[in-house]
Amino acid sequence: MTSIWKSIPDHITTICHELLHLQFIHYWKDEISEKIGEEKFEDLKEAITFLLNEKEFDDIILIDDQGYPNHQELRRQLSELWRKNRNFQELIDTGIKMLS
Numbered sequence: 446m447t448s449i450w451k452s453i454p455d456h457i458t459t460i461c462h463e464l465l466h467l468q469f470i471h472y473w474k475d476e477i478s479e480k481i482g483e484e485k486f487e488d489l490k491e492a493i494t495f496l497l498n499e500k501e502f503d504d505i506i507l508i509d510d511q512g513y514p515n516h517q518e519l520r521r522q523l524s525e526l527w528r529k530n531r532n533f534q535e536l537i538d539t540g541i542k543m544l545s
Contacts (some may be wrong), residue, residue, distance in 0.1 A: 461502070462494050462510050462526060477541060485544040492519040492540065499512035499527065519543065 451459075469490050478486045496502070497510040512520050519540070526539055 452508075458497065458508045461506060465494055465497065466490055473537065475478055475536070480541055480545050487535075488516060488519065489540045489544060492516045492523055495520040495524045496527065499524075500521055511539075512532055 474486060477489060481489075491513055494510050494512055497506050522543065523536060523540055527536055
């Protein structure tokens with residue numbers, strides 16, 4: 446969430462977080478929701494925002510995306526997988542398996 450009291454870097458992180466949600470919904474919602482349901486899709490959608498803390502976003506994101514407390518373990522596991530091979534399809538497939 447954003448507010449007038451937050452810094453510009455905070456706003457940028459929030460905007461990128463929400464844009465990542467929109468992209469994820471556009472490309473993956475139907476396929477993933479069919480496999481694991483709407484609620485677990487929402488969990489994966491939130492957890493996948495760990496990507497904003499990766500080196501691919503270093504030039505844009507100045508403040509880490511924290512995510513929600515109930516997604517921290519999933520974020521950690523997905524982050525470990527991402528750092529091994531940076532394969533987005535494998536990341537999604539593994540996330541689906543973890544939530545199934």
